[in-house]
Each structure stands twice: as structure tokens, then as C-alpha cells.
Amino acid sequence: MMVPAKLTCPQNWTLQYHGYQVHRDIQRLKTKIAEIDFHQSQIQLLTAKTSQLQQEKNALKLQGSSGSTSFPIWGRKSCPAMNGTETVYTGITGVKHYTHPGSGTNTLCMPHDPDSLPSDFPSTTFSGFEAYVYGAEYQFTYKNVAIDDDVPCVICIVTPAATTMMVPAKLTCPQNWTLQYHGYLGAGYHRDHASEFICIDSDPEYFEGLRLVNSNGPLIYPVRMDCGSLPCPKYKQYQFVSCAVCTF
Template sequence: MRGTRHIAVVFLLFINVQDVFGSEEEGIHTQDRRLLLNDPQTLLTQIEALQRETQTMKTEMNTMRTQVTTQQTQIHSLENKRHEDGITGGKPHHEPGGGVNTLCLPHDPDNASHNFPTSLQSAAHVYGDEYEFTYGNIARDDDVPCAVCHLQSATSVLMIPAKTTCPSGWTMQYHGYLVTDNDDSGWHVTDFISLHGDPEYLTEGARQHNLNGHVLYPVAAVCGSLPCPPYKSGQYITCVVCSL
């Protein structure tokens, strides 16, 4: 019985010692936490972490804005229906008279009345267009296609030379390069047109025939009355078509 009583006492003392040590450790941990909260370095670390989280949120918001803008542009493009594909044409480069504007001619022309005109001395001519340069998918002397498009939600359409972006509030339809006839002596004026930045040729059967007619060349800047800078001598002029 005496031995059993000793074991019981030792056991009880062991448990009490554990309780005492446990209470001391909890007190130490509580004190450590108080010290950490009062530590300037800890507060600085927490502030820096919050700043990083804020910057991450700003980046994600900017990404979301960009995605929304892209989707709006895609929706707007889907609303814009291509009305007609055609053949680009105009007056031949070697004739001084005739029209100066570039035309988008249909693939299925209708004949004029059999009695038109009733009398005639001379007539102007319309030729198909040819590229006089190589770029991307097109080669020199390829025939030039065109398209006439309908913008359902636009009230104004504007071509801006020497720009590839639209003013604030406007929607870009496409951007590309300014083209027109050559400046060689004896060649005559035509209008400036905005060629799409990813141009196409008419058909495989209309490639590089070199029949001339209404021809298209890039347009380069010339310093003088055109200020340089901001322009550079010889730089090719870009363009953008915008709608509002």
C-alpha cells in the first residue's frame, strides 16, 4: 500500500507540472503576439503586403477593362455588315481627262440601255486597279479587290491620314496605308485612298498580269511645307478609317 501511495503522488505531481509548464508557454505566446503587433517592422511588412494586393487588383481591373473594350469592338464589328465585294477601278494613269475618284465596281454589272447615248464624240474610260508594289500577301501587278460596308450604328465615317488610331470616342474600322497614282511625268492625278493594312489580291487568275490601267503606289512624305519633324522625309503615310 505504501508503494502504491508513492506512485499516485508522483503521477499527480507530474500532471501538475505539465499544467504549470503549459500555462507558462501560453503566457509566453500571448506576450510574443503583443510584441509582434507593437513591432514597426511587422506593421511595415503587413502594409507592403496590402500594397501588393492592391496593385494586383488594379492590374486585374485594367485587364478586365481591356477585355470589355475588345469584346465591344468585336460586337461592333459583327454589327457592321459587308454589303458588296467588288473590283477596284478608275481612270487609267496615262489619260489626262476623266474622273479622279476610285470606284468599287460590282462583279455582275448591268448593261446600259441600248439607245444610250443617242450621240457620242468621245468617252472616258475605267480600268481595273493594280498594285505597283509588293507587301504581305500581295505582289506587284496583282489586281485589287474592294468592299463596300454598311455601319448599322454609325452616323459619321472619317479617314485620317498619317494615323493608325482613332480619336477618343470613335471606333476604328481598319487601319492601313495611303495609296494613289504615281508622280511620274505624264501620269495624271487620282484620289488618295486608304488601303487595308492586310491587303488582298482579286483572284488567283488575276495575279501579276501587268496590264496597268488604274495603278496604286504608296505615298511618301516630302519635307518643306510639310513640317519635319513631326514628319520624316520619305516616310510612308499610314491611315485609319474611324466611325462615330
């Protein structure tokens, strides 16, 4: 029997259940259901907000898509026929002499058709001092190139894009960036004077008619990793360093 207003049974009767406990369980269940419904509604709101933000991000990227960015490819004579990339000019890779402690350390793409300054420039220089730039040479053999081959270069422009970066130790680009080319890191010999790290294309070229001529200007060597502050693993001792050039 059910006894109203009681939580116990008469003497000699056995309690099967009482209404308070059932009511409390029902209330607890209703509370849990309400909490689940609330969390589901919050998830739906967050999902909708994420979608909206992604659309706004894409719209902002499209608004800026009229821009462009330029970058060099070291070791190539043409730009990749992809990603809206066009050739601006081709040239010779120019750097300071490997024995010179001074001059510039950045790497230049020197055009094939240089313009001359006026014949009276400069009027004077301090003690006859000048800086010098030289054509660079490979100091390794790989695919089409050999030691002492001269290093070509090309300046490329890509549209739409806003910026360019070189990522060392990677052959791919970060998410949402576009790969223009990949290759291997090059620089001067570590016991010579300082030079710049550059990303040489993975399929390098040379100048026809200038093969194996040892002019000993800037000398470009492949770059190895050295463990220590560079953690090994993930890096590997003495492994040659890859690189990728990316645009966004």
C-alpha cells in the first residue's frame, strides 16, 4: 500500500520506497537535463561565433588580396609558374668576398644589365677605401651544379600576398601560407668571415659558359645542424638544414 504523508511503514510492514526520495531523484534528473540543454545551447552559440569569425577573417584576407610581395630565389633563373608568381628580373648572386671582414653581409641579386652611375661619382672617398661585391660560387656538387659554378638568382613577385618569409629547417609552410619554393640553407664557410644564411632552391641551376671557373669570391656551402642549444632530438647532429620560402 501507499501511505501518504509518511516516510515509514506501519509496524510489521516492509518499506519498498518513499515518495521523497523519488521526488528528489526526479528533481535531480530534471536539473541534469536542464544543464545538458544549457551546455548544448552554449556549444551551438560558440560554433556559430567561430563560423562568423572565420568568415570575417576570410573577408579581411580578400580585402587585402590586391597587395603583392617580392622575394628572391637563390640558384634559379626563373620563378615557379604557380601561385600567381611572376618574374621581376634575373641576375647573379652577389655577396662580399669570403676573406673580407668588412663590406655588406646581405646577399644581393645583381641584374644582368646594370646601370652606370655618373662618371664623376664619387668626387672623393676616404683614403681610397671602398666596399666590394663579388659573384657567388657553389662549393658543393648536387644535381645540375658542381663546385665553382656561378650562382644565378631571380626576383619574383606574387599576387595576392602581403608578406614573405624564409622558414629554416622546414620543407613546408605554416597553415594558410603558400609555398613558393623549398631547398637547403646555404652560407659561407664557418671559419671565414660572416655571411648571410640564404635558401637555395632544391633544383639549382648555373650559368652556361661559366662552369667550374674558380674565381673565389663569395663561396656558398651547405649548412649543417650542431646540437646543444638546438635540441637533439628533434634536430639531428650534423644533418644538413632544409628551408622553405612562404608567402601570405
